Amino acid sequence: MIRIYNTLTRTVEPLEPLVPGEVGLYVCGMTVYDHCHIGHARAMMAFDVVVRHLRRRGLRVKFVRNHTDVDDKILNRAQELGVPPLVLSAQFIAELDADLDAVGILRPDVAPQVSEHIPEVITMIEALIGKGHAYVAANGDVYFSIERCPGYGKLSGRKIEDMREGARVAVDPHKRHPGDFALWKAVPVATDLGWEASFGRGRPGWHIECSAMAARHLGEQFDLHGGGIDLVFPHHENEIAQSECASGHRPFAKVWMHNGHLTLVDAAGEPVKMSKSLGNVVRIRDIVARVPAEALRLMYVDTHYRSPLPFSDQKLADALGVLDRVYIARETVDEVVGRGVGAPLAALPDSAREVHALATSFVAKFEAAMDEDFNSAAAIAHFFELVRAINRFGNDKKARARGADALRPALECFAVVAEVFGIAALSPAAYFEEAKVKRMREQGRSIEAIDALVAERAEARAAKDWARADAARVQLEEQGITVMDGPEGSTWRVRVDA
Ligand SMILES: [Zn+2]
Known part of the structure; x- marks a missing residue:
């Protein structure tokens, strides 16, 4: 009801x-x-x-x-x-x-x-x-x-x-x-x-x-x-x-x-009037130019619709950080379930059993929260709990290797969250690419410079010049860049601490 x-x-x-x-x-x-x-x-x-x-x-x-x-x-x-x-x-x-x-x-x-x-x-x-x-x-x-x-x-x-x-x-x-x-x-x-x-x-x-x-x-x-x-x-x-x-x-x-109401707050949390004359009106298009739009959706649903919502840049940045973790979890689910190697729960580490328990109980908890005056804050809290468990699972090599059956119920959880909240509705690759481009622009950093360093590392590796490859790797790491080597070459993203 x-x-x-x-x-x-x-x-x-x-x-x-x-x-x-x-x-x-x-x-x-x-x-x-x-x-x-x-x-x-x-x-x-x-x-x-x-x-x-x-x-x-x-x-x-x-x-x-x-x-x-x-x-x-x-x-x-x-x-x-x-x-x-x-x-x-x-x-x-x-x-x-x-x-x-x-x-x-x-x-x-x-x-x-x-x-x-x-x-x-x-x-x-x-x-x-x-x-x-x-x-x-x-x-x-x-x-x-x-x-x-x-x-x-x-x-x-x-x-x-x-x-x-x-x-x-x-x-x-x-x-x-x-x-x-x-x-x-x-x-x-x-x-x-x-x-x-x-x-x-x-x-x-x-x-x-x-x-x-x-x-x-x-x-x-x-x-x-x-x-x-x-x-x-x-x-x-x-x-x-x-x-x-x-x-x-x-x-x-x-x-x-x-x-x-949504109110603008300053760094100290004090309310600030948003007005044209003060030049601080935050338009939708300004936000969407800076972060993937789902970060804004996440920030909204994290507060009950009837409660006041204090808005600050920090709050938006926090929402973006949480969204990164959501997509890391999504990536783990896609990879492990896609690979399809499973095992009985009893044979798996605790992290797999924990994920399975949370994933199989999630939809009922989500619906109960939303049925009670659209309590999106409670509903998304259940989701974050699941996401944290998936990311613990993802860091556990033994769980990851044979955890397809344990993790499969999480697919429905993501589907429900995408349907009702419009969050985690993208492919992880599309999300991380968009987040990368917007973050780099926001921070005034050059994507081309990173691309050049990644290419430099690839060339050095191809030439078996390990010292040069290592130097490029160190430079990338210092800039918070994670490089992923795949069959079609190397891609990179701004590092996320899951
Ligand atoms: Zn009216």
């Missing part, structure tokens, strides 16, 4: 889909006017793992994640750049897709854009006006009346009375209550981005788009709604209010899931 923490009820609840075997999931996506940074990617990754795990457990998931392509921030940016706003947003949707693809984040089944759902938005606003939940103000804006919405505040725990007292900024005179929010912003100038509606020309406010697009693609009621913890209020509170008042059906989404 899968259990999920529901922000709405503040409890961990069993997942009971409205239609048995099927899950509808809506996740709030990005406002597309800039590149995706590692904070955005955390939310994308959290729900990527949710979808992968639900699918692995046999549920048919319909995953909807929107792009907000009509927004003041996009309009302002487009004006600065002198391009039409929908051209700018289309460009950043393409950039976002490329960034998320590079991190192995699965694309949603439907990626709706508000600019393509204006009729649905207008119909919903008409229903809200018709039922007395919304009103057209003197300036042409349409507002949602929170006082006319029973249960408003149930997601965030806020009270309507407190919102009036708490309103410190000058209250918009067009609003009946300071907590009322815009469903539609009047756009009287014909050349500005806007659409005609029965209640006047304008464009949608932010919240209404998710209500309208969720209803279109998942129905008026569905199973799971997700997003970052910062969206609880006002965005998700307002989505619930709009959707439940417009349809008359409660609940809009049964379970509300929220991922914790």
